[in-house]
Amino acid sequence: MNNIFQDANRQQIAGRRRMDWVLHILFVVATSIGVVALCALIIDILVDGLARLQPDLFTNFPSRKADGSGMKSALIGTIYMLLIMAPISFIFGVGAAIYLEEYAKKGRLTRLIQLNISTLAGVPSIVYGILGLALFVRLLALDRSLIAGALTMTLLVLPIIIVAAQEAIRAVPKSRRDASFALGATKWQTVSRSVMPSALPGVLTGVILAMSRAIGETAPLVMIGALTYVAFLPKGITDSFTVIPIQVYNWLSKPQLEFKELAASGIIVLLVLLLLMNFSAILLRNKYQKNI
Template sequence: MGVLQDANRKQIAGRRRLDFALHLLFVAATSVGVVVLMALLVDILIDGASRLQPDLFNQYPSRRASQAGMKSAIVGSLYMLVIMAPLSFVLGVGAAIYLEEYAPKNRLTRLIQLNISTLAGVPSIVYGILGLAIFVRAMQLDRSLLAGALTMTLLVLPIIIVSSQEAIRAVPRSRREASFALGANKWQTVARAVLPSAFPGILTGVILAMSRAIGETAPLVMIGAMTYVAFLPNDLLDSFTVMPIQIYNWIARPQAEFRELAAAGIVVLLAVLLLMNFAAILLRNKYNKKV
């Protein structure tokens, strides 16, 4: 008995040492990422703090750094989100509902599901090429705001579909069975039992997908979004620019003043992304309480 107890103590002590070592490793890995991110943020804030003034939001881009702003880029990004968000939500959530609740579980469905999951990891520039071929050339939308919004909708659709499917799949089967037991049909069960429970996860996935879209540059460069726009779009077929492209344009210039403007633009873009992520958390918590 004494030998067995000693062996058990040694085993427990070895597991505790391993647990402590792994804990230190994970903390170190997390700390590296946080420290690098904080260093990057501090460096950007130092470079761009002097340019975070009202003129940055009120002025249009200019070849003179002292007169340059990003008004058209901010408004262009917001316009694109306004067009893209409802399209992505309706198409993405609708596809997820069909695949999870209505589609037969056969080989074709599995193939579609595999393709959607694969598309979620495709590089964004591929969607830019697709948008160039379909929206700019085939549909003759040119370098318009509508072409950009449709291209970005293609980019985020697989992400929204996958995240919405996961949220719907997480709803307990007992809720569906209880709804059917009360006499509800399929759509009533989906609309009144499944979607309210899955909505926090769906909404979070949609907002995070929008956050990714607002920071993308490659697809919009491919469809020919302008790097210098000194006006606001008046309709869906006007030329446009967005914040990442404007920041890229400033960074590409050799003058130090434009690099300061780029740093200020990065701060604004990060602030928008953080606000969107914060909104996702608030909405998720709000609807979780209701459910």
Template sequence: MSQPATVDAFARRRKTRARVASVSSALFFAAAAVGIIALVILLVDVTRDGAGSLSWDFLTSFPSRFAARAGIKAALLGSLWVLGFTTLFSFPLGVATAIWLEEYAPRNAWTQFVQMNIANLAAVPSIVYGILGLAVFVRALALERSVLAGALTLTLLILPVIIISAQEAIRAVPNSIRLGAYALGATRWQTVQRQVFPVALPGVLTGTILALSRAIGETAPLIMIGALAYVPFAPDGPLDEFTVLPIQIFGWISRPQVEFHRLAAAGILVLVVVLMAFNLVAVLLRNRYTTPR
């Protein structure tokens, strides 16, 4: 007895559908691979271009008009100065805001507005922060092109990132810990300070480190506030002029000569190593403390 035609067609169609499904799963995999392949090519390309220029002299020399003698000492120290002040400002502010939003804020229209405002700030283009820094810190507060102006600008830029990640860390603290503290008669601040925050701290630190690593790589806002590519000295204090790694790199890229492009690639390698170190610390922190409680 032969199969009815419809069953036959059904079987055929099923086979096609299965084939399409298996082909498409390969396509999805390929798509996910695109990003990784691009990352690998990028790193290989930069290493190939820059490894030759990388030397101890490169790290300890000031910039020069001659490619052979130029180094990134000023940029490296400038980045450290700016990063130090940015950390000093952004960590307490960000954590305090996150604690307020998670543990204190009443649920009303204002809190909702603050929360939405932070979500929007996280997506405001970084160059717009540069405009704000130019008008407020450089001009209105007359900080000129100083380390302080740069750090304040970057603080505002990464603040939303710190707040959002700190909020997530605080939100992940089991509620039983809060209730336990309250049951023993602790006040709200005692509960937050001695119970909730210590538990959330690894997550908060991870988020902060990742936000700071974003600050290290930022170029556009610092160009807007007038940080220059050619600064042949390291800053001595918060009111000194400065340059940072990405701006130094940008300065070298903008020159037409290939030798300077090589220097830029070497600078990128240094920048990437710094970023990797930051990310490594963040990942270690996260892995160490995400064991189930």
């Protein structure tokens, strides 16, 4: 009788191992398809764009002639937009996360707010462009300015930053808070000197990754009317502007092959910026984790 049970058990184990092997192969194939497609796209972009990665690309303004065309205004416009977005997004996003996790009473209203924030994190970016057009461009009469674009992109990344900051704050052990209160610290002292230093690596990672998403978005800025051809640098936050994705879109819309090569070089620059931001997020996270 025991032999029958042992044989049945061995057959079940063998069947589970075969299923595990089949699923493992399926997962490897699925991952390989995405990796191969990504590598093919990157190789195609590098072949088309590397020859155009010259100093003139960064020092020249856009032109109707491909030979003298560059992306100076788009690169500077992207940097300006990030400089405006970063502090606004950090203050409002992290502030909302601290309030929801540390101060707000857990109830139906808080759960409703949390559900809306989580839902907004998955809303298509074009919806934020429509909201920015109605709120900043028309209602506040900011027109197609740099500040209108930065505020629109801030709306886009705020839910992402709030969710990431909440997860980082939630991951701090309750014992840290209890120890701080036991030493006589106030609520704000506990949050600012005990909770936030521990949550800072996760918060910074979320903020930088949200900024990385923002610089690659085109639809919201197209909706608010960001210009595709800007041959000057914005002198203030109320001036017109353009960014790298819109400049790439402008080059791709032209029929000449030279502009396609310029667009590929612009994509390479954008990819490098994204990789640098992601790498800086990793460095900051590792640095602050060592100091905790």
